[in-house]
Amino acid sequence: MDTVVTGTLTPKQLDEINNLINLCKSEDNMETPVFLESDMNEFPDFPCFFLIYDGSQLAGFISVFIPDPFECEVYAYTRPDYRGKGCFKTLFRMVKEQLDIFDIPTVMFVNCPESRIGVMALISIGASFHNSDYILKYDSSQLPVPGHFLNLEPFTEDGVTGYRTFLDGRYIGECFIDDSLGSSTIYSFEIHPALRGMGYGRETLLLVLEELLASGRDNIILHLSGSNKAAYRLYTTNGFQILHQVDYWEYLC
Structure with a gap:
C-alpha cells in the first residue's frame, strides 16, 4: 500500500475523503466528526492529513487537529472492507513520527460510542477512555x-x-x-x-x-x-x- 502525508488536500483527495466518510457513515449507521481545516492548527507547517491507498483506492485516512502545543485531536476513518488489515496502525505510526518532531505529548482520539471497531482499535494501541462530549x-x-x-x-x-x-x-x-x-x-x-x-x-x-x-x-x-x-x-x-x-x-x- 502507498501512503501520503500532507498539510494541504487536493480537490481529488478531498473528494476521496468525503466519499470514504459517507461510506463509513452508511455502513456504520452513525454520525462521526471529522477535521479537514488545516489552517486552524497551532502549527501551520504540521502535515495533518495522512492517507493510505491500495492502488487507486483510498483505504483509510487520519486527520490531526492541534488546538494548542500540548495536545492534539485525531480523527480516523478506514474503509469497511479494509478494516483489520493494519491501515489504521500504519497511519498512526506516521502520525506519531510527526508528533515527536513537534513535541506534542498527548493525543485525544475522537470516536463515536457506537463504534465497537473504533473502540477495539483504540484499546489495541493502548489508548484509554477519557471523557464524553455531548450535544444536548x-x-x-x-x-x-x-x-x-x-x-x-x-x-x-x-x-x-x-x-x-x-x-x-x-x-x-x-x-x-x-x-x-x-x-x-x-x-x-x-x-x-x-x-x-x-x-x-x-x-x-x-x-x-x-x-x-x-x-x-x-x-x-x-x-x-x-x-x-x-x-x-x-x-x-x-x-x-x-x-x-x-x-x-x-x-x-
Whole structure:
C-alpha cells in the first residue's frame, strides 16, 4: 500500500475523503466528526492529513487537529472492507513520527460510542477512555416552570446577545445565545462561584428557556463536556436530551 502525508488536500483527495466518510457513515449507521481545516492548527507547517491507498483506492485516512502545543485531536476513518488489515496502525505510526518532531505529548482520539471497531482499535494501541462530549437538545414539549424569584435581563456584548439574572439587584449568572445556525445555542452558561449549589443555576436556565420559547425559538441546543457532572445533571433533569455523543480516548506519546 502507498501512503501520503500532507498539510494541504487536493480537490481529488478531498473528494476521496468525503466519499470514504459517507461510506463509513452508511455502513456504520452513525454520525462521526471529522477535521479537514488545516489552517486552524497551532502549527501551520504540521502535515495533518495522512492517507493510505491500495492502488487507486483510498483505504483509510487520519486527520490531526492541534488546538494548542500540548495536545492534539485525531480523527480516523478506514474503509469497511479494509478494516483489520493494519491501515489504521500504519497511519498512526506516521502520525506519531510527526508528533515527536513537534513535541506534542498527548493525543485525544475522537470516536463515536457506537463504534465497537473504533473502540477495539483504540484499546489495541493502548489508548484509554477519557471523557464524553455531548450535544444536548431541549425537548420543547416540556414547558419550563421557573419560580420567577430572579430577574432576567437581556444584554448585548460585542454584538452577541445573552441573558443575565439578578436577585434584588445582585448579579447571579449569565449565558450567551447564538442564533446563527438555525438553532438557538446556549453557551458560556455561568453562575457566580459564590452562589452555586443554591438553585440559581436551575432558575436561570428555566428563565432563559421560557424567554426563548416565548420568542418562538424552540430549537434549543447546547454543547457540554461530560466531565462537567454538575452541568450534565442540571441540563438532563430540566428537559435536555442527548442528541449526539462523542467519546475522547487519551493516548500519551
